[in-house]
Amino acid sequence: MKGKKRLHLNKISTVISGTSYFTAQKKLYALNQLIVESNKTAAKISQIIDKLTHIKPTTVFTSVADNKTSLEYTFKKSGDVLFNEFATLSGVKFLIIYIDGLINKETLRRDVINPFITKSKELQANTLLDSKILKSLIPSNIVGTKKMSAVIDDIINGNAVMFVDGVDTALLIDCRGWEKRAVAEPDTESVIRGPREGFIENIRTNTSLLRRKIKNPNLVFENINLGKQTKTNIAIAYLDGIVNQAVLSEVKRRINKIDTDSILETGYIEQFIEDSPFSPLATIANTQKPDMVAAKILEGRVAIFCDGTPHVLTVPHVFIETLQTSEDYYNRPFMASIWRMLRVLALLVSILVPGLYVALQTYHQEMIPTILLLRMAGSISDIPFPAGAEMLIMSIFYELLRESGIRLPRAVGSAISIVGALIVGESAVSAGLVSAPVVIVIAIAGVSGFIVPALSEAVVIYRFFFLIAGTLMGLYGIVCGIFIVVMQAVSLRSFGVPYTSSLSPSSQGVLKDFIIRFPLWLMKKRPEDIVKDNDQRQGEN
């Protein structure tokens, strides 16, 4: 043991002459330095290589292999981007790139690949070829481009791109075909009389639906891509010659200022461009029905389509539009006018009745007819809550029921109505937790709220607002509340058009198409608040 240790401790100089511990240490240090430096250089080199590979080629390569590597790099080898390599009978290699699911493979095979292979026997391999000759070989809609960015855009948008070896042009093949829903009746805006078709999630189908309504070269769709990541297709539609130019330019200005990652629905656009983001009343309308959009465009409005949603925005939006339905114009004027009045009534009932009930019951008992008062007094005699709290609880419960009814799967939906009708309607009343008049009031308010769907969000907010106002201050509070709500509504503008026109500021329209819908042959002018010039709809004056 001792001898071994000793041997180990022998100096290197005894083994190799002319060396010492210190020189070895020095050399080792120098070596370490060298390694660190070389690592640094290696990093720099890899950075440069990285940079070099990151530079997107601006033009298309002539070789198929180069194009393939470049595009593979661009698409990060994403699984749904397919690179199909073929060769003609004469040996010319060609490459077709597309995103699986976005194109119609049947069309691609039938109209592009087969004809190309059969007709290209005489093409020479490994030579420079003219793209014009290639185009003549394919009986399909083909555009040639040399820009790599255009190639990428086209692939993303669902076209196929073909590269042929030896050609410095990419051939963009239009063979889009992806899964889409059929045109169907929208759930929310169903009608008895009038067209059943509704917009779908595909913007082209939607614009075509509108084009079929307005067969006029003046109908313009201006395409814009929005969203830095999503690159969503947006179309601004208007009827040139009728549209209010001021509104149109304002719409374009606001849309162009949108700077966001994604546009997934028109709701995104709406929130970016609306006039009063904090107002309960929306200043932009949306609809799913082509006939509604057509009617609004014909009144000089601007429509905004967005790919991926059946909801189309129309601006400017004024208050009375919320009370109008397409059927108002398809039915004869008498019923239409009566229905419009009923809608106004329903709106007021839905907003005011819970607040009024509490106000009358807790502050103004003298205003309730005696018999009714006695009935009410009888039914609430054992209720443990004050009237305002009771109404608030029931209102919140109603909103919960409504919300769960929307979210639940259809099959379970009936459970909600059972819970709502039986437990709340029957048991809570007979158990003496809630009084029957409150349940009735909530039911009336709730049912009325559905009559004006365009305002349903505002109605809920206002209902609670008036309920609280009525609970705290009685009729005085309700009147103050009406004052605030009306002031706020009157102060609103939608793209420069006053929200409450044509009532305030009043114009001829308040007579003809507000509460009462005049016969169509009497409505000779377009709404003058929206169309500034060219407001003659029909006839002479």
Next chain:
Amino acid sequence: MIILKRAFVITLIVAITLSLTGCWNRRELNTLGIIGLVGVDTGNNGIKSTFEIIKPEKTSKGTGDKSQTPVTYMQANGSTLIESFRAVPVRFERKLFVSHAKGFLFSEEVARKGLIENLDMILRDHELRLTMHFIIIKDSTASDAMSVTGGINTIPSSYVEDLVKQYKVHSTSVDTNILDFLKSYYSKGINPLVTVLKKVKKDKVGKNDQEEYELSVEGSAVFLKDRLVGFLDGPETRGYNWVVGKVSSGVVTFPTPNSNGLTSVEIFQAESKMDVEVNGNDIKIKVKINMNGMIDEETTTIQLTDPAVIEILEQANSQAIKQEVEHTLQKVQKEYKSDVFGFGQIVHRKYPQQWKNMQDNWDELFSQASIEVETEAKITKTGKSTLPAKE
């Protein structure tokens, strides 16, 4: 800066408007005792008030016991009316709520002393309505009459209200509210005439040993200013209604001329024209009454198809009205010396100069005035059958 200023102004406005409200009180419905009727009698230290408080009917099914009276009564004494109101909560758990009171009942005894002191509270308090029925209870105390329910209504206040409103059908009473009374009281040249109710024994129908009572509308009460001076019975009250043109319905029955029977004519429409002529000290009251009616019952065999017969009947009819009216006028003039019709107001309008000398002793002058009643009756229909039932 501007925003700060605006915020300040808005807060100021809100603060001011919220603090400048009028009567404001939050009270849950189930803390209120809803009063249906108030009865005022003389009590130990001035006034004894009786309140009919309605028990709200519970809506829950199967309460069963329907015989339970839906009201409860509270009685309280006080030197003033409001004091008696405020004496109730000592023995009653709910706040009295008077806005829905259907009527104020005063006993004859209180009314003879003069009512105006009691009405001051009704005028002043914010909860009381001036359109409440104003009723004098004849012969008994108000509290005694309040507990009577003779009709179908189980709540006595509704019973009283509906009963009083029946005056339109028979025209033998009046329906006055507090406002009417006060208007007449404050005007010169007119005195109040007020509804009268009386507690009467119910006629026994069938086997029923129990003594039952009901209320009956007994004409009207004549006031001199705020003091009850006497009563008019049913037909006399209709005489008053003829004069002031308030007859809206009813039946005039008179002996059929030249035969042994009666004719009843239903009143369709009645109009009156009141006039006063003043010549020096000579005052002449002129009343012209037009009536339009239909023969509703004829007990004789006269030919109603003959226009001449109808004319004779019209004559008799107008005579019957004339007698009724003259009787009432004379009774009010001679017995009560109180111008409940408002002839004084006509004098005021027609002879404003002379009125200045007359206004203070008008009721005396009224009792001396001569009367001229002119009546005209028209029978326009004879009903479903043209021939009398009797052969």
